[in-house]
Amino acid sequence: MFELIRQNKRRSILLAILMLLFMLLTGYIIGASFSFAYYFISEPYAFSNEGPGVNPSPQQTVPEYPLNRYSSRTYQRPSMTYEEVQNFIWLYWGPLGAFVAFVVWFIQMLFAYYSGGNMLLSISKAIKIEKVDHPQLFNIVEEMKIASRLPAMPEIYVIDDPSINAFATGRSPEHSAVAVTRGLLNNMNRDQIQGVIAHEISHITHRDTLYMTILAVSLGTIILLVVGLREIIGAGIRGSTRYSGRNRKDAGGLILFLFVVYIFALLLSLIAPLIAQIIYFACSRQREYLADAGAVVFTRNPEGLASALETIAKRYQKQPATDVNQIVAPLYIVNPLETRNLDASSIFSTHPPLQKRIQILRSVAKTPSITYEQAWQEVVGKKWKKGTFTPTVAPAPSLEQPAPTTSSPITQPVCSTSLLQNARLSGDAIMKAQKYRFIDCSCGVKLKIPPNYTGRVLCPRCKAVHNV
Amino acid sequence: MAVGILIAVLVFLVLLVLFFIGTYNRLVRLLNEVKNAWSQIDVQLKRRHDLIPNLVETVKGYMQHERATLENITQARNLAMRPGSVSERAQAEQQLTQALHNFFVVVENYPDLKANQNFLALQEELTSTENRISFARQAYNDAVMNFNNVIQMFPTNIVGSMFGFKEQSFFEVEDVAERAVPKVSFQ
Numbered sequence: 001m002f003e004l005i006r007q008n009k010r011r012s013i014l015l016a017i018l019m020l021l022f023m024l025l026t027g028y029i030i031g032a033s034f035s036f037a038y039y040f041i042s043e044p045y046a047f048s049n050e051g052p053g054v055n056p057s058p059q060q061t062v063p064e065y066p067l068n069r070y071s072s073r074t075y076q077r078p079s080m081t082y083e084e085v086q087n088f089i090w091l092y093w094g095p096l097g098a099f100v101a102f103v104v105w106f107i108q109m110l111f112a113y114y115s116g117g118n119m120l121l122s123i124s125k126a127i128k129i130e131k132v133d134h135p136q137l138f139n140i141v142e143e144m145k146i147a148s149r150l151p152a153m154p155e156i157y158v159i160d161d162p163s164i165n166a167f168a169t170g171r172s173p174e175h176s177a178v179a180v181t182r183g184l185l186n187n188m189n190r191d192q193i194q195g196v197i198a199h200e201i202s203h204i205t206h207r208d209t210l211y212m213t214i215l216a217v218s219l220g221t222i223i224l225l226v227v228g229l230r231e232i233i234g235a236g237i238r239g240s241t242r243y244s245g246r247n248r249k250d251a252g253g254l255i256l257f258l259f260v261v262y263i264f265a266l267l268l269s270l271i272a273p274l275i276a277q278i279i280y281f282a283c284s285r286q287r288e289y290l291a292d293a294g295a296v297v298f299t300r301n302p303e304g305l306a307s308a309l310e311t312i313a314k315r316y317q318k319q320p321a322t323d324v325n326q327i328v329a330p331l332y333i334v335n336p337l338e339t340r341n342l343d344a345s346s347i348f349s350t351h352p353p354l355q356k357r358i359q360i361l362r363s364v365a366k367t368p369s370i371t372y373e374q375a376w377q378e379v380v381g382k383k384w385k386k387g388t389f390t391p392t393v394a395p396a397p398s399l400e401q402p403a404p405t406t407s408s409p410i411t412q413p414v415c416s417t418s419l420l421q422n423a424r425l426s427g428d429a430i431m432k433a434q435k436y437r438f439i440d441c442s443c444g445v446k447l448k449i450p451p452n453y454t455g456r457v458l459c460p461r462c463k464a465v466h467n468v
Numbered sequence: 469m470a471v472g473i474l475i476a477v478l479v480f481l482v483l484l485v486l487f488f489i490g491t492y493n494r495l496v497r498l499l500n501e502v503k504n505a506w507s508q509i510d511v512q513l514k515r516r517h518d519l520i521p522n523l524v525e526t527v528k529g530y531m532q533h534e535r536a537t538l539e540n541i542t543q544a545r546n547l548a549m550r551p552g553s554v555s556e557r558a559q560a561e562q563q564l565t566q567a568l569h570n571f572f573v574v575v576e577n578y579p580d581l582k583a584n585q586n587f588l589a590l591q592e593e594l595t596s597t598e599n600r601i602s603f604a605r606q607a608y609n610d611a612v613m614n615f616n617n618v619i620q621m622f623p624t625n626i627v628g629s630m631f632g633f634k635e636q637s638f639f640e641v642e643d644v645a646e647r648a649v650p651k652v653s654f655q
Contacts, residue, residue, distance in 0.1 A: 135592055135593070136596075139592065139593070139595075139599075142596070142600070143599045146508060146604050146607055147603035147604075147606055149504075149611065458573070465573060465576045
């Protein structure tokens, strides 16, 4: 799974650079468009051979007025040629727009870097807790801090909300926080909470919060720029139509060119937020798989997180999620906004489908010899290296409410075609026919008890005691 | 032309020196992480030792019939706290772990005890401590792996051997029985 983490890190850096470049491109185009609008509004005669300063007829004197009250220089109509104006726009206004975009991005980034985490926590009404308030949660976080070798203990927050969710925030491993909802604490056992916390802590160690902040700020900047762009396009079009009638003869080519730019800019203003969101959500989905892999590395217990996700999935089928902003949604362990979408993923999903995440974790739990990345390959369906052995994949967990059926296990459809899985299922069916009893331990081990055995059974993995 | 070659050589040398400095510092950092991870294990073991008198005090009244179990725990704890060689102490800690496991199995028979808030809090602390010890060992192994990777991989292994960095050894489970895959058997 370390290889998977490395590979994904490279890919996410690439995506982040792509996002930044895209933002700069948007800024560039806005700069260029703005210059057109500027020329049309402030200098309606810039592209024409008429107007003041061009062919001053004897009756029409050149208006001469000072540039400002301190200047003795007088207004001179810029005498630029068609090509000069174009060059000026592409080489001066475009880069200026990109630069402005960068400055806007940078200021927002500074703000988000230093206070974004606190803002998120206060928006979600998270309350900071100490050890006395919830010793178990505190212990679990500290255990995960030890396992992940975090340099500092994250602050712990509880959100007083019945929904089941959690998120991590903070600009660096030294300044981090995890927040969990009251519903999560009430509905999950220790192992499950540990899985969730491990997932959040690995977001922190992967610096996902910083990474997603960069992306979110880029996305926000692009949206801001695009709103500005629309205004400018509107102004530019109003300006150009006002004067185009008069100048059509002389500057028709230029005006046509301007309209092409405007249409391009208009299209961009529609598409840019869309593309930016797609990049943003793609990053988010990747980071989720990575955080799951990290949770397995830290807890060495995939079943904890798997059953936690299952609990969340089942819960959300009954109860809709609370109100959460779409942009902060990727920070949560499951997206509070799209939990109904459990088995399918779209390009606008912030999280991979829960079913797939559970399936991968279960595969790792069932077969100790396979790694997270092998299971990931098998479930997601992307090959990553030739010749690796095919892992046994757990069947996709059925998150639907179990239908009341009396059919025997043999006739039930087998989700996975893998041999071992089939063997296990048919073996269970035979044991069931011989009146064996099955006990599901909370740690995920299935104990198979002979028909006439009574007494206590010790779970071989977690040492829990079951009474038969 | 000659100047160009000279500049190229200079740039190469500067890059080489930077690589050496970077790798050396990285190795030092990783080695310190290994050491820190190792001391974390001791911190958690100490935590366990501190908890045990508390535990014994709390449960004594409830568990008159389990004298032996409690004595085992106290004995193992005292043994583990005595200064000794690493392997001796490791063995004592192993015994203590075993004694605590036995204790938690026996506790199931005492519903009164399981209703005691004080005991529940202690149980949570002990569970957490057991987890912390194993997580600290695991973290130590992860740190060792990170360090050894750099030491063994090309080209950083050159820097590693130049400055005499040695491979670190993993924390291994001494008990063969503990490593074996658990099996449930019924009469």
